[in-house]
Amino acid sequence: MAGMLEGKVGLVTGAGSGIGRETAVAMAREGAKVVVSDINEAGGAETVAIITDAGGEAVFAKADVSDPAQVEAAVKVAVDTYGALHLGVNNAGIGGEANLTGDYTAEGWEKVQSINLDGVFHSMKYEIPAMLASGGGSIVNVSSILGLVGWAQAPAYVAAKHGVVGLTKASAIEYAQAGIRVNAVNPGFIDSPLLRSAGIEPEGDLWKHIAGKHAMGRLGLPHEVAEAIVWLLSDAASFVTGIAMPVDGGFTAD
Ligand SMILES: NC(=O)c1ccc[n+]([C@@H]2O[C@H](COP(=O)([O-])OP(=O)(O)OC[C@H]3O[C@@H](n4cnc5c(N)ncnc54)[C@H](O)[C@@H]3O)[C@@H](O)[C@H]2O)c1
Numbered sequence: 486m487a488g489m490l491e492g493k494v495g496l497v498t499g500a501g502s503g504i505g506r507e508t509a510v511a512m513a514r515e516g517a518k519v520v521v522s523d524i525n526e527a528g529g530a531e532t533v534a535i536i537t538d539a540g541g542e543a544v545f546a547k548a549d550v551s552d553p554a555q556v557e558a559a560v561k562v563a564v565d566t567y568g569a570l571h572l573g574v575n576n577a578g579i580g581g582e583a584n585l586t587g588d589y590t591a592e593g594w595e596k597v598q599s600i601n602l603d604g605v606f607h608s609m610k611y612e613i614p615a616m617l618a619s620g621g622g623s624i625v626n627v628s629s630i631l632g633l634v635g636w637a638q639a640p641a642y643v644a645a646k647h648g649v650v651g652l653t654k655a656s657a658i659e660y661a662q663a664g665i666r667v668n669a670v671n672p673g674f675i676d677s678p679l680l681r682s683a684g685i686e687p688e689g690d691l692w693k694h695i696a697g698k699h700a701m702g703r704l705g706l707p708h709e710v711a712e713a714i715v716w717l718l719s720d721a722a723s724f725v726t727g728i729a730m731p732v733d734g735g736f737t738a739d
Pocket residue numbers: 498499500501502503504505522523524525528548549550551576577578579580600627628629630671672673674675676677678679680707
């Protein structure tokens with residue numbers, strides 16, 4: 486049976502870990518050739534190895550999404566290596582400083598915006614022309630439930646993730662008739678290295694508190710977000726554009 490993304494070429498930023506890695510692996514499973522991009526070379530190489538060991542096709546392109554020139558070069562890797570670009574998953578992100586708005590450092594604010602919001606803009610800026618030249622495409626931007634609701638002590642993250650939803654809607658309208666769909670996913674709290682590096686450890690008090698905010702009473706897993714992203718990327722979602730889709734175990738239903 487043909488995969489959902491057969492014949493497509495995709496780029497995933499932040500694909501060296503967590504949600505990005507699982508997404509790249511799921512895309513390759515569905516037949517896409519994948520450019521695995523990350524600032525972390527070792528993580529990226531590991532993702533490429535997982536894909537190629539399973540018989541898929543992938544190459545690594547190192548890029549810091551906060552630097553437009555590096556993102557442009559990663560898009561060029563897709564076109565130079567595989568001849569096209571049809572799929573973009575703009576996923577690279579950081580948690581950032583945990584602080585009240587009144588105490589938040591300007592540097593911390595800038596850092597989060599430069600990766601979590603500017604990074605998505607840079608990615609789309611270079612993906613879109615490549616997709617137009619490839620006959621169309623599908624973009625999924627990884628926002629968060631914190632792109633839909635507030636959360637204390639994460640003002641930069643919450644603002645950036647709301648910004649990603651706005652950018653998604655604006656560009657979805659712009660390119661709807663040019664054959665490019667643009668959507669966002671809004672994961673709930675997902676058990677990934679990002680979460681653990683923020684000090685949220687399995688079955689600790691904070692973990693349990695957060696789990697309880699999801700109707701399902703648990704955190705999500707990276708592959709559960711990846712499957713939603715693959716669906717949005719695929720032609721199965723051909724009439725879906727401009728949405729911000731919660732993948733959140735019922736967090737935002739409450
Ligand atoms: N884990 C969660 O609870 C959760 C919830 C909602 C949304 N998200 C979002 O999902 C995305 C992926 O997060 P994750 O949980 O898989 O985290 P993760 O830390 O496991 O993976 C993030 C990846 O992004 C890469 N990265 C960081 N800065 C970069 C930069 N400047 N340029 C390129 N790559 C960079 C890292 O090296 C890492 O490989 C992020 O945008 C995050 O905000 C995560």
